[in-house]
Amino acid sequence: MPVSIVILTKNSERTIKKCLEAVKGLSDDVIVWDSQSKDGTVKIAKKYTKKVFIFDDKNRTVTGAKLKNLAVAKAKHDWVFSLDSDEYVDKTLYDAIGKAIEQEQFVGFNVRRKDYTFLKTYVHTIPILRLYRKSKGEFRHSVHEKVYADGPVGTLAGTLYHDSIADAEDYINRFNHHTNIEGRRMADSVPLNMPRLIGQVAVRPWIEFGYWYVFRGLWRRGFGGLFYSLCSGFYQVVKYLKYYERKQGLKKD
Structure with a gap:
């Protein structure tokens, strides 16, 4: 089938097998782009594809969209299905992908x-x-990167499941990683304005908490929903703190 599957990995031993099993037989071009995993990720991936690339970014300057676009450049087909290692397709989505790439009027599809x-x-x-x-498309943004396509986009049947967090420790590690990236990005591009910064720190966490807990309905999800909403609000505090540290020269990469 003329579609390439591109999967990014880093210490993804917990989820990579399920991810690859779910797309087995869907493509003759499965690319695994690994950021120097220290666990069994690469060994597992090599059981499913010969196209496993180890990316060495010693200075940790290539993240988000840049990293994904580098991986996509290895794809031999124009049609690309991009996956994270903690995502897996259901049977309906598997079948829909094969039919979708035959539709010439679209340049992309939402799942x-x-x-x-x-x-x-x-x-x-x-x-x-x-x-x-x-x-016709590319990834953009350094954090929570997403594809932007130049042309009409359809929607596929089926579901892409995202089993993103193993436990609280995993969440905190990712939380720290992403706030580092955002703090660095803001410090490089946003001038320090103390009144504005104080306002953002005072208001944004509550907006974020309210968005998830009330508007997105996580109050219905019990303790997990409450904790996720609180952490989403606190994310904003830490992001701005790391931005301030860098602007004051208190933190250097």
């Missing part, structure tokens, strides 16, 4: 991704563009 976090808490279902022509 419905069902997100789960720690304590196996269901967060939400969102449309996300993952199947696209690489000649």
